[in-house]
Amino acid sequence: MVPATPLPISLIVTAAALLLPLLAFGVIMLATRSRHRLSAAISIAAAGLSLLAAVYLLVQHWQIQAPLVFQAVWMVSGQMTIPIGILLDPLSLLMLAVVAAISFLVQIYSLGYMAGDPGFGRYYGCMSLFAWAMLTLTVSSSLLQIYIFWELVGLASYLLIGFWFDKFSASEAGKKAFVMTRTGDVAFLLGLVLLWLQLGTLDIPVLTDPAAVGAKLSPGMITLTALLIFGGIVGKSAQFPLLTWLPDAMEGPTPVSALLHSATMVAAGVYLFSRLFGFFSLSPTAMAVCLAIGTISMLLASTMAMVARDIKQVWAYSTISQLGFMLMGLGAGSLFAGTFHLITHAGFKALLFLCAGVFIHHCGTNDMFEIGRQGGRRLKSALVCTIVGAGALSGLPPLSGFFSKELILSHLLDSGHPVAFLAAAVGAFLTTYYSFRLIFIILFPRDADDAPSTKSHDGHHSAGGERSMAAVLWCLAGVTVVLGFFQTPLHDFLARAGTGVNAAMPAHHSWLPVAACMLAAVAIGQAWLEFGRKKARQIGWVERIPLLADLFGQRWYLDRLYRYLLDTLVYRGISRLFTANDRRVIDGALDGLGRSTIGLGRVIDWVHSGMIQYRLMIMVAAVISLILFIGWGG
Amino acid sequence: MIVPLNHILLLSGLLFSLGMFCTLARRNLIMMLLGIEIMLNAAAVGFVGASLHWQQMEGQAIVIFILAVAATEVSIGLAAILVVYRRTDSVDPDMNAALWEKGGQR
Numbered sequence: 001m002v003p004a005t006p007l008p009i010s011l012i013v014t015a016a017a018l019l020l021p022l023l024a025f026g027v028i029m030l031a032t033r034s035r036h037r038l039s040a041a042i043s044i045a046a047a048g049l050s051l052l053a054a055v056y057l058l059v060q061h062w063q064i065q066a067p068l069v070f071q072a073v074w075m076v077s078g079q080m081t082i083p084i085g086i087l088l089d090p091l092s093l094l095m096l097a098v099v100a101a102i103s104f105l106v107q108i109y110s111l112g113y114m115a116g117d118p119g120f121g122r123y124y125g126c127m128s129l130f131a132w133a134m135l136t137l138t139v140s141s142s143l144l145q146i147y148i149f150w151e152l153v154g155l156a157s158y159l160l161i162g163f164w165f166d167k168f169s170a171s172e173a174g175k176k177a178f179v180m181t182r183t184g185d186v187a188f189l190l191g192l193v194l195l196w197l198q199l200g201t202l203d204i205p206v207l208t209d210p211a212a213v214g215a216k217l218s219p220g221m222i223t224l225t226a227l228l229i230f231g232g233i234v235g236k237s238a239q240f241p242l243l244t245w246l247p248d249a250m251e252g253p254t255p256v257s258a259l260l261h262s263a264t265m266v267a268a269g270v271y272l273f274s275r276l277f278g279f280f281s282l283s284p285t286a287m288a289v290c291l292a293i294g295t296i297s298m299l300l301a302s303t304m305a306m307v308a309r310d311i312k313q314v315w316a317y318s319t320i321s322q323l324g325f326m327l328m329g330l331g332a333g334s335l336f337a338g339t340f341h342l343i344t345h346a347g348f349k350a351l352l353f354l355c356a357g358v359f360i361h362h363c364g365t366n367d368m369f370e371i372g373r374q375g376g377r378r379l380k381s382a383l384v385c386t387i388v389g390a391g392a393l394s395g396l397p398p399l400s401g402f403f404s405k406e407l408i409l410s411h412l413l414d415s416g417h418p419v420a421f422l423a424a425a426v427g428a429f430l431t432t433y434y435s436f437r438l439i440f441i442i443l444f445p446r447d448a449d450d451a452p453s454t455k456s457h458d459g460h461h462s463a464g465g466e467r468s469m470a471a472v473l474w475c476l477a478g479v480t481v482v483l484g485f486f487q488t489p490l491h492d493f494l495a496r497a498g499t500g501v502n503a504a505m506p507a508h509h510s511w512l513p514v515a516a517c518m519l520a521a522v523a524i525g526q527a528w529l530e531f532g533r534k535k536a537r538q539i540g541w542v543e544r545i546p547l548l549a550d551l552f553g554q555r556w557y558l559d560r561l562y563r564y565l566l567d568t569l570v571y572r573g574i575s576r577l578f579t580a581n582d583r584r585v586i587d588g589a590l591d592g593l594g595r596s597t598i599g600l601g602r603v604i605d606w607v608h609s610g611m612i613q614y615r616l617m618i619m620v621a622a623v624i625s626l627i628l629f630i631g632w633g634g
Numbered sequence: 635m636i637v638p639l640n641h642i643l644l645l646s647g648l649l650f651s652l653g654m655f656c657t658l659a660r661r662n663l664i665m666m667l668l669g670i671e672i673m674l675n676a677a678a679v680g681f682v683g684a685s686l687h688w689q690q691m692e693g694q695a696i697v698i699f700i701l702a703v704a705a706t707e708v709s710i711g712l713a714a715i716l717v718v719y720r721r722t723d724s725v726d727p728d729m730n731a732a733l734w735e736k737g738g739q740r
Binding site for chain 1: 659
């Protein structure tokens with residue numbers, strides 16, 4: 001990356017922000033993995049410096065007018081040149097800051113959470129790998145580069161889900177996540193190849209320029225490639241057909257869930273969509289598909305969350321549902337609504353997961369009823385932060401989720417998709433319901449033993465770790481409370497430099513926030529009736545209908561369906577064919593080779609029988625024929 | 635010389651063929667050795683005949699030489715056959731590995 005002109009300062013800063021985590025990863029994995037504290041210090045220092053750099057860039061370029069692109073040639077092959085570079089525009093700057101901030105905070109939190117784990121150094125190594133991949137992904141200037149780092153992020157996710165790989169379910173979950181996201185990535189790669197063949201470039205500024213794309217691609221081709229790329233987004237963001245990997249990914253350590261599976265990595269899919277928003281918006285079909293997929297995922301995941309007992313799984317389902325919500329916003333044609341929700345969601349979902357981590361750390365269980373029984377409500381700061389996060393998730397004013405949700409809802413209303421709007425309203429209702437179900441279950445446990453639990457004092461978590469965890473929680477809670485009021489500046493910022501954000505805000509529906517608040521209030525009321533009240537039996541209305549409870553608890557039988565498909569189609573169909581090929585063709589050919597060699601050996605063996613008389617006979621015959629030859633011929 | 639050269643050469647060739655047949659056909663090392671002896675002597679007869687025909691004494695000298703070689707060959711050959719017999723309990727020239735293994739390992 002050495003352009004001829006003197007290096008601009010922002011390029012250096014960006015490169016530093018990107019390369020420091022990579023450096024940390026290398027140093028930790030090669031040298032300091034067994035020295036836990038040093039590894040953590042290196043990783044956190046790198047993440048902190050990245051955060052500083054990202055913030056500096058954000059402040060420096062707040063008044064940015066046109067996207068900054070730094071590119072260098074990475075590879076030349078015949079007519080093709082493959083560039084690698086950095087694209088700085090409001091979207092990537094914002095995302096860079098968000099990713100850097102969340103990963104820095106989560107790494108600090110992990111100091112307390114992961115203390116005493118034998119894989120502490122490896123954990124921080126993987127975290128650094130993730131930070132590097134994700135940060136680079138956000139500022140990539142071409143789709144190919146995004147794809148590369150997209151896969152690296154997937155790798156980091158695989159490593160961290162299967163972090164406790166000696167647990168069978170964890171390694172299985174890692175494999176499942178890897179394979180399922182890869183399924184989507186195949187489509188993504190095909191889309192890239194198609195685009196490359198048609199356009200000859202994968203640079204994002206070119207792709208998002210409607211004139212350039214429209215001149216070279218037919219509308220049908222645009223739709224096809226857009227849908228293929230959308231396949232990758234579906235895999236990464238755990239949307240409808242490929243959503244079952246995310247709940248299983250909760251096998252990883254909780255900070256990992258907070259960082260990767262809620263705030264940043266799964267958001268990479270949505271981020272890619274907003275990155276290519278200009279491209280997608282050329283194809284109304286692709287936008288409609290996006291809206292539909294978002295709606296379906298949102299509703300499915302919220303229903304699953306209503307019956308989950310595992311605290312992390314509730315938040316995992318809600319992540320899927322919120323990502324679906326972002327895609328709805330984007331599909332309805334509003335870049336800002338989707339992106340804004342992405343940012344606010346990153347904050348409050350990380351908060352929720354980290355709080356869940358505190359509960360799990362103290363009670364040693366994931367079951368929310370068990371947590372309630374063990375006195376989870378005595379963990380004051382975690383509880384308050386959970387309530388703040390859940391409020392934001394439910395869209396209660398004045399928390400950040402309220403603003404972004406209203407924005408998406410009003411866009412859906414304006415864009416003329418009444419079905420999607422109604423679905424979003426139902427989804428919001430369900431979201432509020434299951435969030436407060438969780439809170440009431442922890443807050444008002446039945447048959448609680450209020451004796452101070454011994455588990456939290458068994459000495460292996462240090463006070464410093466606890467304090468760092470709490471500090472991170474309060475920090476994120478503060479962001480959650482405040483972020484919503486920055487809607488207008490953020491909108492102006494994103495609208496600059498022509499990233500496709502409409503300059504004008506959508507028409508304001510004054511009744512919408514009120515209605516949404518009413519809806520949320522009703523949902524909270526219902527949750528209170530079923531779980532909060534003194535006499536409540538803590539059984540939700542869904543669980544009273546066995547059919548629904550079964551359906552939701554089994555994740556709409558999606559996993560079963562996949563398992564069935566895998567068994568019949570892959571194992572019995574394709575695998576069998578491959579096995580037959582292996583046995584008959586490959587093994588057969590090798591065996592044949594061996595057998596014919598042996599046969600040839602037998603033939604030669606007959607000549608070399610050790611029988612001296614045969615040799616003599618041959619010798620005599622040769623001499624006689626020589627004599628005859630000379631006698632006649634000569 | 636009473637006997638014509640042709641007859642002597644015919645006798646020599648006949649003897650040589652007999653010796654060769656013996657060497658090739660008999661499955662017995664001693665008989666093979668005998669066959670070789672017969673072939674050598676057939677050659678010696680040829681030499682004697684030729685020496686008489688052209689009146690040159692070198693042929694007869696070579697016959698003496700051949701007799702010496704034949705004697706040496708027989709003594710060495712019989713000794714070798716004796717060793718083989720001790721090792722394999724047989725004087726069969728078909729020296730398959732199985733036979734060698736039977737008594738070959740000390």
